[in-house]
Amino acid sequence: MQDTSMFDLYRQRVRDTTIDDRTLLSTDYFNHFNEVIMLLSMVGDMPDMLDEIVAWTPKTYRQHFEESGLAFAPLAIEAYDHVPMEFRAPFDDTINDMNSLIVEAVATLSPMRDDPEMLGFTAGDYWRRLQDLVDRGSAIVHGSVQDSNPAVTMDQSEIDDLF
Secondary structure (H helix, E strand, O other): OOOHHHHHHHHHHOOOOOEOOOOOOEHHHHHHHHHHHHHHHHOOOOOOHHHHHHHOOOOOHHHHHHHHOOOOHHHHHHHHOOOOHHHHHHHHHHHHHHHHHHHHHHHHHHHHOOOHHHHHHHHHHHHHHHHHHHHHHHHHHOOOOOOOOOOOOOOHHHHHHHO
């Protein structure tokens, strides 16, 4: 059961940060995954980038903010414990999907090192799929959750609210 008084307190505290005051989550966490997306997009032209992808390690939400140096990082870590389950569960599931996809990408791409064309083509598929998951996670951060559809979409009023 959500403690609404704590939730309301954190909603006030996160205002004027990149932490969404409806969910208490921050899209800044996706910077960790955007690094892999960038590397995957370059690996076709620079196969050595695969070494960077292989060396990449997942970070939890807390780990990311602990290491980020961002001024609001301690608040992001505190607020995470008060994220409503309607957002927390799909957010965590999406993060697990992203981490699994990166593991799969490394396993699939590593044997292709000597075939730059196939490496680039396959890496392109992975970075697009990973970007779709980042988009899904971002929609969750901003309060859009659709359990029945793995591709989260927002209606026009939700899009308008973002702007």
